[in-house]
Amino acid sequence: MLDAAFMSRWMSATAASVSREETRLTDLDSAIGDADHGANLRRGFTAVTAALDKETPDTPGAVLALAGRRLISTVGGASGPLYGTLLRSTGKALGDTAEVTRAQLAEALGAGVAAVARLGGAAAGDKTMLDALEPAVEALGTSFAAAAAAAEAGALATVPLRARKGRASYLGERSVGHRDPGATSAALLVGALVEAAA
Structure with missing residues (x-):
């Protein structure tokens, strides 16, 4: 069972992973x-961990809702609202339960991913974070490791795609051959579940 402490570890592991990969994410985004x-x-994730150090929400849903609010209030550009919506919607879908199963998390994350798709007007194949998140949600029922592998494979599969949403879509054909930064950071978020579980 996954509790509030697990979700806090997930956010901390994500923050550490994003910090390690900051230069790589920026290089991908510069292209x-x-x-x-x-x-x-x-x-954004530094602000999330600082908020969770101050406040200790007592349910998994409350942890993710707080993280989502922090991201929306501290991150500029598109990534703040998108990641904030993902985590807030996932938290809302989990409700007030003190502990959740991996299957319940998968279902709630699916609701979060659907909210992101509505917000950004994107779908899988558009070269966005959804290309990593959608396969991850499907694989999450199997294991955290399977979800992480699916997210990484999804991010890698954005290289040959032409961007149809977001800033990269302005480049048209020139977006082909580049790995999507949003899908790459989404894979980091999913990969952090493995660390949180360990």
Whole structure:
């Protein structure tokens, strides 16, 4: 069973992973975006861990809702609202239960991913974070490791795609051949579940 402490570990592991990969995320974003994805996400998840150090929500849903609110209030660009919506909607879907199963988390994360799709008007195949998140949600029923592998494979599969949403879509054909930074950071978020579980 997954409790509030697990979700806090997940957010801390994500913050550490984003911090380690900040330069890589920014390099990916400089090729097809505005070169701020790494710095923006590091700032956002640093604010999330600081908020969780101060407040200790007592349910998994409350942890993720708090994290989502922090991201929306501290991260500029598109990534703040998108990641904030993902975590807030996931938290809301989990409700007030003190402990949840991995299957319940998968279902709630699916609701979060659907909220992101509505907000950004994107779908899988558009070269966005959804290309990593959708396969991850499907694999989460199997294991955290399977979800992490599916997210990484989804992010890698964005390389040959032409971007149809977001800043990269302005580049048209020139977006082909570049790995999507949003899908890459989404894979970091999913991968952090493995660390949280360990």
